[in-house]
Amino acid sequence: xxxxxxxxxxALNGLMTGAVYALIALGLxxxxxVLHIINFAHGALLTCAMFAVWGAFALFHVDPYWAMIGxxxxxxxxGYGLQRFVIGPASHGSDNNVLLVTxxxxxxLENALLALFRSDTRxxxxxxxxxxxxxxxxxxxxxxxxxxxxxxxxxxxxxxxxNRTDTGRAIRAVAREKLGARLVGIEVDHVYAVTFGLGCAxxxxxxxxxxxxxxxxxxxxxxxxxxxxxxxxxxxxxxxxGALVGGLIIGVVESFSxxxxxxxxxxxxxxxxxxxxxxxxxTGLFGARA
Amino acid sequence: xxxxxxxxxxxxxxxxxxxxxxxxxxxxxRAQGSTVKLGIIQPVTGxxxxxxxxxxxxxxxxxxxxxxAGGLKALGGAKLEIVFADSRSSPEVAAQETERLNGEGxxxxxxxxxxxxxxxxxxxxSRYDLPYLIDVGVADQLTKRGLKNTFRFSPSFGMVTKDxxxxxxxxxxAAGKPARTVVIVHxxxxxxxxxxxxxxxxxxxxxxxxxxxxxxxTPARDMANVVLRIRSLQPDLVIPSNYYGEFVLLARTMQxxxxxxxxxxxxxxxxxxSLRFVKEFPQAAEGVMDxxxxxxxxxxxxxxxxxxxxxxxRAFAYNVPMNYSAVRLMAEAIEKAGAPDRLKIIEALSTQSxxxxxxxxxxxxxxxxxxxxxxxxxxxxxxxDVKVIAPPDFAEAKANFPLKA
Numbered sequence: 001x002x003x004x005x006x007x008x009x010x011a012l013n014g015l016m017t018g019a020v021y022a023l024i025a026l027g028l029x030x031x032x033x034v035l036h037i038i039n040f041a042h043g044a045l046l047t048c049a050m051f052a053v054w055g056a057f058a059l060f061h062v063d064p065y066w067a068m069i070g071x072x073x074x075x076x077x078x079g080y081g082l083q084r085f086v087i088g089p090a091s092h093g094s095d096n097n098v099l100l101v102t103x104x105x106x107x108x109l110e111n112a113l114l115a116l117f118r119s120d121t122r123x124x125x126x127x128x129x130x131x132x133x134x135x136x137x138x139x140x141x142x143x144x145x146x147x148x149x150x151x152x153x154x155x156x157x158x159x160x161x162x163n164r165t166d167t168g169r170a171i172r173a174v175a176r177e178k179l180g181a182r183l184v185g186i187e188v189d190h191v192y193a194v195t196f197g198l199g200c201a202x203x204x205x206x207x208x209x210x211x212x213x214x215x216x217x218x219x220x221x222x223x224x225x226x227x228x229x230x231x232x233x234x235x236x237x238x239x240x241x242g243a244l245v246g247g248l249i250i251g252v253v254e255s256f257s258x259x260x261x262x263x264x265x266x267x268x269x270x271x272x273x274x275x276x277x278x279x280x281x282x283t284g285l286f287g288a289r290a
Numbered sequence: 291x292x293x294x295x296x297x298x299x300x301x302x303x304x305x306x307x308x309x310x311x312x313x314x315x316x317x318x319x320r321a322q323g324s325t326v327k328l329g330i331i332q333p334v335t336g337x338x339x340x341x342x343x344x345x346x347x348x349x350x351x352x353x354x355x356x357x358x359a360g361g362l363k364a365l366g367g368a369k370l371e372i373v374f375a376d377s378r379s380s381p382e383v384a385a386q387e388t389e390r391l392n393g394e395g396x397x398x399x400x401x402x403x404x405x406x407x408x409x410x411x412x413x414x415x416s417r418y419d420l421p422y423l424i425d426v427g428v429a430d431q432l433t434k435r436g437l438k439n440t441f442r443f444s445p446s447f448g449m450v451t452k453d454x455x456x457x458x459x460x461x462x463x464a465a466g467k468p469a470r471t472v473v474i475v476h477x478x479x480x481x482x483x484x485x486x487x488x489x490x491x492x493x494x495x496x497x498x499x500x501x502x503x504x505x506x507x508t509p510a511r512d513m514a515n516v517v518l519r520i521r522s523l524q525p526d527l528v529i530p531s532n533y534y535g536e537f538v539l540l541a542r543t544m545q546x547x548x549x550x551x552x553x554x555x556x557x558x559x560x561x562x563x564s565l566r567f568v569k570e571f572p573q574a575a576e577g578v579m580d581x582x583x584x585x586x587x588x589x590x591x592x593x594x595x596x597x598x599x600x601x602x603x604r605a606f607a608y609n610v611p612m613n614y615s616a617v618r619l620m621a622e623a624i625e626k627a628g629a630p631d632r633l634k635i636i637e638a639l640s641t642q643s644x645x646x647x648x649x650x651x652x653x654x655x656x657x658x659x660x661x662x663x664x665x666x667x668x669x670x671x672x673x674x675d676v677k678v679i680a681p682p683d684f685a686e687a688k689a690n691f692p693l694k695a
Contacts, residue, residue: 006522013518130542132546258515263510263516
């Protein structure tokens with residue numbers, strides 16, 4: 001068996017990776033909670049954001065963390081525009097259509113990236129990626145610590161936006177009762193687009209936190225979205241707290257199953273949880289009963 | 291009415307004649323022979339792009355040199371022309387692209403790089419009796435499938451492991467046996483898993499204790515768990531077998547987590563025989579040993595190839611001299627066959643012996659598809675360069691082992 005220090009470090013690694021997973025899941029759960037659709041283009045949009053961060057570094061030598069200043073508004077705008085002018089109009093008011101539209105969108109985006117960047121795997125090679133923070137006897141990778149703190153902060157900000165601002169109230173109103181919201185003068189299409197934009201902004205932050213240590217190719221977003229779906233199901237569809245807690249749990253599970261079963265089998269733990277949650281508690285940890 | 295649906299006898303004869311002459315034409319063209327098409331297949335995009343790019347460069351340099359020196363003399367000075375195929379690091383694509391090369395009428399194919407890529411490509415080529423010379427696909431099985439068209443220029447991993455273990459024992463004995471415990475880290479594809487299995491069988495017989503065998507996928511996104519395991523086990527030696535990207539990630543994560551075993555002894559490890567790694571991460575690379583493909587350091591052409599690689603803006607790795615030499619060997623085989631005829635080339639490859647370019651193989655001779663003279667070299671990163679440390683006939687420097695903690 002492993003020494004306690006190793007286990008603690010594996011747990012911390014898991015928590016830190018999990019926080020970034022949570023951020024990705026947050027975008028997914030937000031869009032589901034308000035628009036009541038599963039956004040199949042989530043992974044492709046994450047890939048787009050990652051390429052944007054990579055491009056900023058490769059072309060202008062912008063540090064991935066500073067790139068947030070540009071990439072987050074860019075992705076918010078892209079998300080807003082997509083929902084307002086593509087997904088919304090193409091859905092003709094039917095949720096089933098939205099599902100197909102986002103699926104189609106993901107195929108278009110992925111192949112556009114493939115045409116632009118080919119299937120090459122690209123990474124940022126900066127020495128910052130391998131710096132460590134010493135915490136007593138523990139050596140924690142600096143980008144992970146930054147990722148963890150930033151992901152928690154973004155979740156907090158999002159919670160504040162939803163609970164303390166007019167826009168947030170409007171979003172919650174639309175989520176609860178679309179017709180009622182419209183009756184009191186809330187512009188539903190605008191709120192939908194803002195929500196979708198916020199979801200994409202979460203992805204932009206996640207991309208900036210991932211790129212210092214991870215690589216990007218036109219399919220790399222897909223791997224994260226599979227994990228994000230599991231987190232959303234575990235945390236409860238549409239729950240922000242659920243996404244955060246679920247993300248952290250999944251991160252730790254992945255880290256431990258990687259340590260104990262080997263990296264080739266590391267993902268098994270995640271999908272076991274997925275199946276167990278569906279069997280035992282289909283509403284998830286924080287989900288309301290349907 | 292019937293004459294429209296069923297063609298007249300004369301029409302049939304006419305078409306038949308035309309068809310026959312079409313079929314016969316390629317051989318007439320070949321006989322006149324201004325160019326001979328040579329298929330080069332490498333993964334220049336995807337996870338193995340770094341290796342594929344270098345392999346392609348090596349092949350191009352060889353064709354340049356052959357053509358500059360007057361082409362294939364036995365074929366009246368016919369020039370070689372490369373038809374390039376990108377296998378995109380995917381076995382399925384490798385097979386599809388081989389079909390395309392066949393369609394383009396290449397006389398033979400050289401390349402492949404990954405074992406999985408070589409496996410599908412050479413099999414697709416075998417359907418057309420298309421001679422296929424593997425550059426560095428190392429899985430033993432590649433030449434054991436009874437494919438008459440498939441030849442491997444480099445040593446198989448069985449051969450490499452045998453040499454690697456003998457040299458490891460010699461190295462350890464010479465240093466006073468400082469190493470006893472081992473952790474094996476391997477990629478989970480055809481190459482890494484096969485090699486790990488072989489090591490698990492052989493290392494205990496030589497007095498080493500395997501503490502653990504850790505596998506990881508290619509591409510791997512992070513080595514934190516692998517390194518945590520190594521840190522908890524504290525082995526004397528770490529033996530990695532993986533491709534470039536993962537090897538670099540492993541070495542860098544070990545450096546980050548301050549894991550310093552007495553030696554990192556890679557067997558066919560992707561990074562320690564690549565100057566890109568040494569240049570980009572000199573600290574993580576220093577002292578890493580590798581038993582791998584490497585050109586003869588005493589052949590003056592090796593230094594020249596290195597210069598030409600750097601002139602092309604790339605860092606030198608074994609892929610360049612390997613493919614350079616493999617293409618030259620294939621050119622010699624086409625000359626010995628006397629014509630760009632696929633069956634005659636296969637016949638020449640299976641019965642004759644060939645010069646090995648800059649690789650330390652002496653005269654290459656193929657037995658059941660495997661070059662029996664193929665030989666890996668042991669290298670170590672010393673002072674920001676890759677130096678050959680074994681076997682003695684080729685060594686340029688003394689091994690630095692055990693490393694100071």
